Amino acid sequence: MRQPVPKTMPVNRSGGSGQVFGDIYNDALPIFVHERVLEEVLEFSETEVSREIGGFLVGGFHEDGRRYVEVRHFLPAHDVRSRVASLTFTHETWATMTREVETKFPDEVVIGWHHTHPNFGVFLSGYDLFVQRNFFNQMWQIAMVVDPVRQEFGFFQWRGEEIVDCGFVCIVE
Numbered sequence: 001m002r003q004p005v006p007k008t009m010p011v012n013r014s015g016g017s018g019q020v021f022g023d024i025y026n027d028a029l030p031i032f033v034h035e036r037v038l039e040e041v042l043e044f045s046e047t048e049v050s051r052e053i054g055g056f057l058v059g060g061f062h063e064d065g066r067r068y069v070e071v072r073h074f075l076p077a078h079d080v081r082s083r084v085a086s087l088t089f090t091h092e093t094w095a096t097m098t099r100e101v102e103t104k105f106p107d108e109v110v111i112g113w114h115h116t117h118p119n120f121g122v123f124l125s126g127y128d129l130f131v132q133r134n135f136f137n138q139m140w141q142i143a144m145v146v147d148p149v150r151q152e153f154g155f156f157q158w159r160g161e162e163i164v165d166c167g168f169v170c171i172v173e
Contacts, residue, residue: 020167029140037071052115054114142157
C-alpha cells in the first residue's frame with residue numbers, strides 16, 4: 001500500500017526550500033520543479049487560450065541516494081500543428097528542440113513535455129497517452145498539462161506500466 005509522504009520535504013540540492021503539492025508516494029519517483037520554471041510554463045500557457053500549445057521540460061534524472069527528476073528549464077515548442085483540442089509535434093518541432101537543448105543546455109536532458117487543455121481540464125487524452133508511451137517512455141519522463149482558462153495544472157508520471165497523475169515539489173530559491 002502506498003503511503004503519502006508528509007507535506008514538508010527538505011530540499012537541499014540547490015540551496016532552496018521546497019513545498020509539496022499533491023501526493024507524492026514512497027514508491028514513486030519524486031518530481032522537483034524550480035519555481036521560476038513553473039512560473040515560466042504557466043505564463044507561456046496563458047499566451048493562447050483558444051488552442052493547445054506546448055513545450056518541453058528540461059533538466060535531469062538523478063540517482064544520488066534516491067532517484068528523482070528535477071525540472072530546471074522550459075522550452076516552448078516551435079513549428080507545431082495546434083488546434084482547439086489537439087497539439088502535434090512535427091519533425092521540425094523535434095529538430096528545433098534537439099538543437100536548442102544541445103546549444104542552451106548541453107548537460108541536460110528532455111525529461112518530459114508540457115501542453116495545454118484550454119477549458120477542458122487537466123487529464124491525458126488518448127492521444128496524449130500515445131505521445132507519452134511512444135516519445136516519453138522512460139520511467140523518469142513526465143508530462144505536464146495546464147488548463148489556462150480554469151487555472152489548473154498537473155503532472156503525470158510512469159508508475160510501472162501505467163501513466164498516472166502525481167504530486168510534485170516546488171523548489172523555492
